[in-house]
Amino acid sequence: MNTTITTPTTSTASPRARAATSSLAASAKFKTFAVVFGISVPVMYFLCEWFNLPLFTFHPATNRVEFWWAPARSGEGPTMYWYGWTVLSLLVGSVFGLLATLLPESVTRKIPLSLIWLLPVLALIPLAYSLMPFWTK
């Protein structure tokens, strides 16, 4: 039997007939926050990694946490900066996102949505390049 099925994806009438059901999904301010957050995080993460700007340094062997960047201590094993880069990127992204919600919608509507996926893709290029010592050893 050749049964016709409704497509579950974006191009069918069925899902499109429904408006956003939650208040957050219908909020223009949340959209602005999400767009600016999505743009800020990859930029900030790239800057944090490239210039080594962690919010804190974690020493896994001793569970020591130090504010900002700190070198490895003698006899205390390696240091980890990824947590510090990630938290700083998310914090800055959140602050920019919240600040953007204060702007008029006429301004925020002009932000190109394509930046949201383009910037993470572009950020991966220098991030992969920064790992050159691993690729060439």
Add this chain to the structure above:
Amino acid sequence: MLISVNTFWTILLIVHGLLAIALLGALTHQAMAVLMPVRQSAGGFVTRFRAVPAAGYATAVCVLWILTFLMGAWIYTKYRIYVRIPIEQAGYWKTQGFFELKEHAATLGLGLLPIYWYIWKNVHDPEYDGVRKSITALLAFICWFNFLVGHVLNNVRGFGS
């Protein structure tokens, strides 16, 4: 103590892996559905694989990404000492390089989640059709990349090895 330290961290690694598999399945279904929408009849396995209510996956994908990320971040503390150092001593530099790229990609994906959730909750709005496809495809790609790198790393030196 009920279980050894090694067993504890191995359980966490397995939970991380199981969450990743769930995320991988949800994102792959969704990406296939949005990139190759089913418009006609139900056919074979691939058609049925694409014929899922894609919008309904959005919240689950966000929750699973965050949980997988947190579990990964937790076991990373032990990975840094008990896995990475032996991997470097064994000279598996490219393997370690791919792990570094995996951690970058995971964070970049985390930054996409709010807008990903928003555009899927507004699936009726054609303004977001293009960006919905791109973001979903990117998240699915990151998820597959991270899963495969994690899998290879576990084969090279999983916890308890």
